[in-house]
Amino acid sequence: MGKKGGQDSETPVYMIGVAAKMLDVHPQTLRLYERQGLVQPSRSVGNTRLYSRDDIDQARLVLRLTRDLGVNLAGAEIILNLRNQLCRTQRTLEEVVDIIMQEAPEAVEKIQAHYQKHVSETGTSEILSVRFERSEPEEDE
Numbered sequence: 001m002g003k004k005g006g007q008d009s010e011t012p013v014y015m016i017g018v019a020a021k022m023l024d025v026h027p028q029t030l031r032l033y034e035r036q037g038l039v040q041p042s043r044s045v046g047n048t049r050l051y052s053r054d055d056i057d058q059a060r061l062v063l064r065l066t067r068d069l070g071v072n073l074a075g076a077e078i079i080l081n082l083r084n085q086l087c088r089t090q091r092t093l094e095e096v097v098d099i100i101m102q103e104a105p106e107a108v109e110k111i112q113a114h115y116q117k118h119v120s121e122t123g124t125s126e127i128l129s130v131r132f133e134r135s136e137p138e139e140d141e
Contacts, residue, residue: 009057012042012050019051023059030059036073038062038080 007013019041020027033039034049039059041049051059058080065071065079119125 007053009053012052012055014051014056016041016049016051019049019056019059022056023063025059025063032073033059033062036077038073038077 014022016027016030020030023030030039030041030049030051034041039051039055039062041051041055044050061080062073062076065076066073071079
């Protein structure tokens with residue numbers, strides 16, 4: 001994600017007791033969130049849970065959903081999954097836009113060249129000619 005206070009937000013540095021104090025919850029709450037799949041802290045070599053800044057933010061969001069908005073843990077899981085899917089979709093869309101912006105000048109040149117060729121060959125700037133013909137409705141036999 002980003003840096004906050006000189007450290008990467010994805011770096012796991014907070015033990016469960018510190019994370020719980022930061023969130024003003026009991027460590028058991030964080031263990032429950034982990035069992036439910038709502039937060040996934042890293043583990044140290046000694047199997048100690050280590051929370052990153054992003055993990056803390058994720059737990060804070062779960063707390064907001066459950067405490068402030070009255071969402072149960074199953075609902076919070078659905079909301080988090082949708083939020084993650086939306087973030088992935090947004091990143092993909094940004095990548096597609098970047099590709100389009102890189103290739104757009106070449107595509108515009110090709111379209112302009114094709115248009116100029118059309119104008120010189122046909123003598124008209126009309127690209128589409130549309131004719132409307134009235135057809136008679138078919139009668140049932």
